[in-house]
Amino acid sequence: MGDQPIQESLLEAERGPQTGMQLITSMLEKLLQADDHPRVVGIGIGSTGPTDPIQGLIVNPGTLPGWVNVPIVSWLEQRFQVPACLENDADAAALGEYWQGAGKGARRLYAITVGTGIGTACIIDGKVYRGAGGFHPEGGHLIVDPGGPACYCGGRGCWESLASGTAIAESMRRQLGKQPGADLPNAKAIAEAARQGHPLARRVIESAAESFALGVFTVLMTFFPELIVLSGGVMRSYDLFQPAIERALQDASVYLPVERVQIVQAQLGYYAGIYGAAYAIMKRNHDGLSA
Ligand SMILES: [Zn+2]
Numbered sequence: 001m002g003d004q005p006i007q008e009s010l011l012e013a014e015r016g017p018q019t020g021m022q023l024i025t026s027m028l029e030k031l032l033q034a035d036d037h038p039r040v041v042g043i044g045i046g047s048t049g050p051t052d053p054i055q056g057l058i059v060n061p062g063t064l065p066g067w068v069n070v071p072i073v074s075w076l077e078q079r080f081q082v083p084a085c086l087e088n089d090a091d092a093a094a095l096g097e098y099w100q101g102a103g104k105g106a107r108r109l110y111a112i113t114v115g116t117g118i119g120t121a122c123i124i125d126g127k128v129y130r131g132a133g134g135f136h137p138e139g140g141h142l143i144v145d146p147g148g149p150a151c152y153c154g155g156r157g158c159w160e161s162l163a164s165g166t167a168i169a170e171s172m173r174r175q176l177g178k179q180p181g182a183d184l185p186n187a188k189a190i191a192e193a194a195r196q197g198h199p200l201a202r203r204v205i206e207s208a209a210e211s212f213a214l215g216v217f218t219v220l221m222t223f224f225p226e227l228i229v230l231s232g233g234v235m236r237s238y239d240l241f242q243p244a245i246e247r248a249l250q251d252a253s254v255y256l257p258v259e260r261v262q263i264v265q266a267q268l269g270y271y272a273g274i275y276g277a278a279y280a281i282m283k284r285n286h287d288g289l290s291a
């Protein structure tokens with residue numbers, strides 16, 4: 001499956017659950033019409049959150065208008081007569097890396113995706129760590145600076161409002177004294193300028209890297225995973241973040257044997273979530289549903 005049909009389905013999803021579900025159903029039907037299609041043992045779904053993986057509901061994501069308590073799992077199970085399951089997309093991507101990517105064999109894996117926001121997931125012995133009721137903890141809204149910029153969640157100085165790609169572009173905008181919405185370089189261009197020694201770009205990236213490292217420090221103190229898997233567009237500039245992360249590891253070494261922690265880049269890119277959703281349904285068929 002290429003990128004195109006999936007991108008298309010995302011656009012359609014914005015038109016509400018009826019249209020979105022019709023599109024998902026017709027995509028699956030098309031796959032099943034092929035003469036050589038493999039035997040289907042189940043359907044795994046990774047979706048933007050909040051999701052309720054226990055009830056199989058897409059709850060009410062800000063990015064999917066109208067998708068309020070959509071019972072996607074029972075719809076697909078009834079239509080296709082196979083088991084289905086739903087995972088938060090960050091959990092699905094982390095499971096994919098655990099199964100087929102950078103996280104193979106890691107007993108305690110913490111995944112951090114830094115793109116337009118910051119997504120986090122924790123995989124312990126091959127299972128998604130779930131919060132109460134099965135809900136996914138939102139690591140991107142750890143507060144790293146109570147006096148920091150406002151976050152869309154209503155808080156201030158959240159990890160993602162200081163260190164995501166959006167935050168880097170916003171920080172540059174503020175430094176330049178421009179109005180919100182002004183046409184400005186994106187995080188990738190700012191990272192490139194920083195690498196070439198542009199002083200303002202360097203300041204912006206160094207500040208984002210310091211904030212990012214504070215979040216990593218909190219992850220180390222809270223979970224102390226042996227593997228941290230980094231992904232997302234911003235982490236393609238990992239070299240610019242590395243010095244701050246190394247200082248965070250050094251700070252944590254007062255309490256923890258940080259030499260046991262490995263920090264690596266994800267390997268599966270966009271496909272991590274697809275592998276992870278497949279792994280989730282195979283695992284659920286085998287072990288049953290766990291809250
Ligand atoms: Zn927030």
